Amino acid sequence: MEEKRYRLVQNFLKLQIQKGNFVVGSYLPSENELCTMFGVTRTTVRKGLDELTREGFIDRQHGKGSIVRDRRKSLGLLNVKGFSEAVGKDLSTVFVQHPKISLWNPDTHFAISEQEFKEKCIHFSRLRCVYEVPVMIEYNWFADNRLEGFSDIDFIEGSFFKTLSQHYHIEITGSEHELRSERVSNDIAALLKIPQGSPILHISVKFHTSKNNFFLYSELYCTTENYPIGSSYHL
Amino acid sequence: MEEKRYRLVQNFLKLQIQKGNFVVGSYLPSENELCTMFGVTRTTVRKGLDELTREGFIDRQHGKGSIVRDRRKSLGLLNVKGFSEAVGKDLSTVFVQHPKISLWNPDTHFAISEQEFKEKCIHFSRLRCVYEVPVMIEYNWFADNRLEGFSDIDFIEGSFFKTLSQHYHIEITGSEHELRSERVSNDIAALLKIPQGSPILHISVKFHTSKNNFFLYSELYCTTENYPIGSSYHL
DNA sequence: TAGTGGTCTAGACCACGCC
DNA sequence: GCGTGGTCTAGACCACTAG
Known part of the structure; x- marks a missing residue:
């Protein structure tokens, strides 16, 4: 080739x-x-x-x-300031929904290709906390048949991307974001333990990968009062 | 050299x-x-x-x-979807404050260097509209003595970056962002013509440039209901 | 001083776009 | 066919790091 x-x-x-x-x-x-x-x-x-x-x-x-x-810090991707960067903070991640086969969720703001839509997808969601305080909830979807046996293996060091790299030799090559400031829904307010109707940062992401026609879709909801979202870009 | x-x-x-x-x-x-x-x-x-x-x-x-x-589309910077990308939309920019020498504003979320703080700075602010509807207000600061005679010249095609490139041969080489979802202040609500207390996307930006120790500081306040902020990153 | 990466030369052949 | 950029060779000398 x-x-x-x-x-x-x-x-x-x-x-x-x-x-x-x-x-x-x-x-x-x-x-x-x-x-x-x-x-x-x-x-x-x-x-x-x-x-x-x-x-x-x-x-x-x-x-x-x-x-x-260490590539994960150099991608210019959005991440909670102090989450992957800061050391010495008490960070934790808990699964709200373990990876399982499900239907494509209409919540994703980026268009899913026909090809992908025909397939089943895998979904999982996680709550991210700093000092036990929830700061972000993350919903993820991707086409099922692209990652053989994904549901069965564990995340390497709690990192989805590290798992993709080491197990499947797939790297994140880019991403598209859409950012919105919204009033939080009641469901998410409860999960993040914030007052109903608070302003919340909603980020829709489509990750591009080194595997052809394989994308990851995420919807993030972040409380930014104490831990704003940081991102950086350099030539 | x-x-x-x-x-x-x-x-x-x-x-x-x-x-x-x-x-x-x-x-x-x-x-x-x-x-x-x-x-x-x-x-x-x-x-x-x-x-x-x-x-x-x-x-x-x-x-x-x-x-x-055209470099301006390739920077992976945050920009209102449909603002610099979309064609055929009715876009407009009006100055709320024309460039003038002022004091450094404590509103900037990124630390300003001692060196910069000793100097006067130039400030200007602009309101961005789509179809006459305000969608973003933008406050900008930078060190005065770095851009000789800046206040006097006009923006090239309404673009600050284009002006920097053509007049001063300065390029944007990178940026840092902090994103927050907040309740809009009354001042800004009035300017953007949105209800008081609406959720608003507040973006603090520090632009890095090809000129040594020259940075641009911006505070953006965006209504994202109709025109979400988009950004993309590719390897 | 030995080994490393950084710059540069003077060629060669190939793959692509276009007429 | 001809000019373009893409890949590659077999050298050379320089600049930096470290023992």
């Missing part, structure tokens, strides 16, 4: 990183070592490493080497 | 694009032409073009050439 030599280097290294054979913070083989491993020149190896850098898998350090990076 | 040859190519082309000498949609000189223009090899020219691609200035088309791109 893909005969470009730099892709071979790139995909080989990516797979090793996804599998955990090169852990975060460790160094990849040097460029010269990769040259002999793959029988190519440095230009080709460097092109592969450039791509991995662009994808956020590695950082390169002049005079030292290429170091494996 | 910068002696790398690919930077020469990159910066030369970037400046021409910023000045409008290469307009959006036109083709840059071919790689071979650039080679002879700068007396370097294709590897070097291509490295410069790679950088421009990464920065969003150009797209490259196999067999055709490198085409100048």
Whole structure:
């Protein structure tokens, strides 16, 4: 399929990183070592490493080497400030609904493709708390038949994305968001333990992945009074 | 300062694009032409073009050439859906406060550096409407002495960013956001013509720029009922 | 000083778009 | 067919890091 030599280097290294054979913070083989491993020149190896850098898998350090990076912090995605970033806070996640096969929920604001709609989907929802205080509820849907045996395996370190990467070698490649400020519904007010009718931040997300035609749909409802949602974008 | 040859190519082309000498949609000189223009090899020219691609200035088309791109749509920044994207809608912007020298406003949620705080700042605010209906009010602050003679010149096509690029060759390189869902204040409710106490989306933004230590601070208040805020991110 | 990544040359061949 | 960008080679020298 893909005969470009730099892709071979790139995909080989990516797979090793996804599998955990090169852990975060460790160094990849040097460029010269990769040259002999793959029988190519440095230009080709460097092109592969450039791509991995662009994808956020590695950082390169002049005079030292290429170091494996924690990608989850570099995606520019919306996340509760202090949730995945902050250390030393008491964070917790509880399932409101464990993953199970269900029907597509009409609540998703992004259009689901016909192809997806024909399939069953998997749904799960989680409540996110800081210091035991609920700050966000998250509803997720995705096409069932794309992730073989998903319901049966556990989330790696409580992270859906980490699970996708390590078990299925699927990465998040992008996302679309729609943001609304609404009055909270009574159901969600009860779950988040906030007064009825409070303003709440509603975020609809469509995640794009490295797997063809595989998307993740999420609806997030956040109380932003104490923990505003942060996001960042850099060139 | 910068002696790398690919930077020469990159910066030369970037400046021409910023000045409008290469307009959006036109083709840059071919790689071979650039080679002879700068007396370097294709590897070097291509490295410069790679950088421009990464920065969003150009797209490259196999067999055709490198085409100048409209960068403002590629930043993954938050913008009112249908504001800068949609065509055929009746969009308008009115100044609530024209640019003038003022004091730093304590309303900004991001910390302003000591260096900036010592300087005066320029402030302006604008009301954004769709079909004459106000949907967003925007307050902006930035350090005065960074943009010589700013108050006196007009916005290019009503765009602050376009003005920064063409007049000062400054580009937006990134941004940080904080999002909150709040009850609207009475002042803002009046400006946006919405009922008092309505939920409103409050976005604090710190824009990073290509000019050292120059940032733009914005506070946005958006009614999201009819026109939700959209954003997207792609690898 | 040895090893690493960063820049650069002077070629070559290929794949794509267009006439 | 010709010009374009995409991939690749086989070198070279430089800049940075570390023992």
